[in-house]
Amino acid sequence: MRHFNHLLQRLRKIVAVALLSATTAALAGIAPAHADWLKAESERFIVYSDGNEGKLREFVQELEGFDRLLRLRMGLTVEEAPPRKLPIYLVGSRRGLLQVSPDLAENIAGFYMATDEDIFGIALRDQTVNTLKHEYAHHFMMQNFAYPYPGWFVEGFAEYYATVEIEKSRILVGKYNQNRAYWLQAASWMPMTELLSKRPLQTARNRDSYYPLAWLLTHWFVGDPDRQKLLSAYLRDVGEGGDPVEAMQRATGLSPTELSRTLRRYMRGPMPYQIMTLSFPQPPVTVTRLPRSANDLLLLNQRLKVGVPDDRRPATAEEVRRAAARHPDDPLALLALGHAELHFGDAAAAEAPLQRLLAMEPDHVEALQYLVRARMEAARDAESPEEAERLENEARALLHRAYRADDANYATLLLIAENRAGGAGSPNDNDVTVLEQAFTLAPQLGSARINLAQVLMFKDRNAEAIALLEPLVNDPHRPSSGAREMLLRAKGMSEAEADAEEAEILRQGEAEDEADGEEPPTGN
Incomplete structure (x- = not known):
């Protein structure tokens, strides 16, 4: 009898363990397997990240604030949402970037793509907020301002707003761009005539200075209320078909050579930035975890x-x-x-x-x-x-x-x-x-x-x-x-x-170099 009771107890334990294992297995089969990836959705963005949820929420809130800032600065209704939410993918390493674009250049930390099947951005997580702000500024301009801006202003606008810092109760606009400033100090400048030409010239000299100069010229214009009015007049002139080099002289009273010298002086002085004492309400952000796939x-x-x-x-x-x-x-x-x-x-x-x-x-x-x-x-x-x-x-x-x-x-x-x-x-x-x-x-x-x-x-x-x-x-x-x-x-x-029009721009650029007294360009 004692042997039977002992055997019964052992059987009960075995059945209990079996039932527990079966229940655990069943629950594992029912519960979805989750991935490392999170999806955060807000009013204007859908952001995917395989990182920390708290940082993901902060990032989405910063993007929402950045969009509202651009709307405020460009005279749009701040609360208006775009017709399509922009998807953004945040990855922890370069390997994630290469998953999307295997031939990506070594120095690229993020990029933006517009294709017939999707429009999205991707960047290294926690490192490249400025990169995404630059690309979103392009996205924003194309979405809201169907205007034939000259190429230098398209890039200058994105570069200027890429350095925006959004804090709890204030926003800093027009901060110093260290990388661009380095190029301006170390490299020969592209002639202003070539920079201002409406279409970027593939044969232009000193092309590495294109983006730094676009940033500097935009900073010079946007950082001063009186010069902002000159910029508006210039862009209106170009948009109505005016020659972009002549329109600049009409708006500012400066020849290309004089404009170049003015920008060199501006760069050597303290470059002002604006402190805006405001904050935007934080919109709701919904975060879900994606399946393991x-x-x-x-x-x-x-x-x-x-x-x-x-x-x-x-x-x-x-x-x-x-x-x-x-x-x-x-x-x-x-x-x-x-x-x-x-x-x-x-x-x-x-x-x-x-x-x-x-x-x-x-x-x-x-x-x-x-x-x-x-x-x-x-x-x-x-x-x-x-x-x-x-x-x-x-x-x-x-x-x-x-x-x-x-x-x-x-x-x-x-x-x-x-x-x-x-x-x-x-x-x-x-x-x-x-x-x-x-x-x-x-x-x-x-x-x-x-x-x-x-x-x-x-x-x-x-x-x-x-x-x-x-x-x-x-x-x-x-x-x-x-x-x-x-x-x-x-x-x-x-x-x-x-x-012939392009050749004339290049000829004018050569004349500008001689008048400016800078060292002759060394080529591309």
Whole structure:
């Protein structure tokens, strides 16, 4: 009997342990596995970070305050929110940057991308707030001021506001930019004539001084109320078609040589900055933890949107396949797999994961967009008109679903316009309206500007097309040769006339160097 009781006690212990293990396993199966990644969403931003939640909240609040400051300084309604929240990815090391852009230059700590599939920023966490402020200033200017600013002011504006410091009860604006100041002291300056030229010249001398000089000239203008009025007059003059070098002399009364000397004196003195005693209310920030699939696929999915060189496409598709296989039936994994197969792997294999995702989330806009793209590409390769028509009808039905799910998605609107292109009666007024909506939502996107400019030129609305194209041509980062060709057509100028105009600017720059008495430039 004693032996039986002892055996019974042992059996009870074994059953209890078994039940506890089974319960723990069941709970582990039910509870979602979380990633290191957090998603913080506020009124204007969606920020992803694999770092500390408290610092993430502080960062989002600082960005919200920065947007409000820019609105206040530029005369906009402070509480107005943009039509689209900007996604930003914060990474702990350079490895995270390379996940998105494997060929990134060594000295880059963050970047901003505008593509047909996404507009977003990415930067090293806790190190590059200024980098993100610089890029957001560009994003903000393009969103709110569709104006043909000269390239130097586009960069100078971003550089000036990149150093803003937002504290609890005050904001410091116009702080000293140590890196830019170093270049101004150590390097030969680009001639003012070349800096002021509306389009950044690829053949300009001493190009390393372009950004420092753009910052210095903007600081000189913006840091003084009287000079702010001169800047407004200058920008208005240039926007109305005035020559940017002559407009500067009309606004300031200074020749290019005199302006250069004025800036050298300004740089040697104490450079003022403004202290604004105000604070903005902190908007709510919602933080959620992403599923474990984000560790493998969040940044890799962004790489697919940025683009991959042809020789690396098969390897990229295989990388996504391996990562997605670790997370079966996960929405992010299904989306990335469908996208990778469509553009970099086997297009036919994209159908299954995207349809599976739509079975789980019928209104998943990105999945619908990728299926639209698949139908449109298949229609172009169809073997018969009937097959092409069937695929085009399927694409239109999917576009209708995507638009109904989110009528303020620029990628859907661009696909609607592309689907209509070449159709009977296109481009009609409705096509123009669709492209205008896409541009309103994503003015930072070059294709949104070019597509709209193209139909406007078809409608003999060249002046509007010119206003759309000039910011692309004037962009010091990535001047668009395609946009330049369209711009010349819209203006009725030939390549020879444009080349002659550039040669004259360079000639004036050489004369300015001689008059300034500085050491001759040493070349690029």
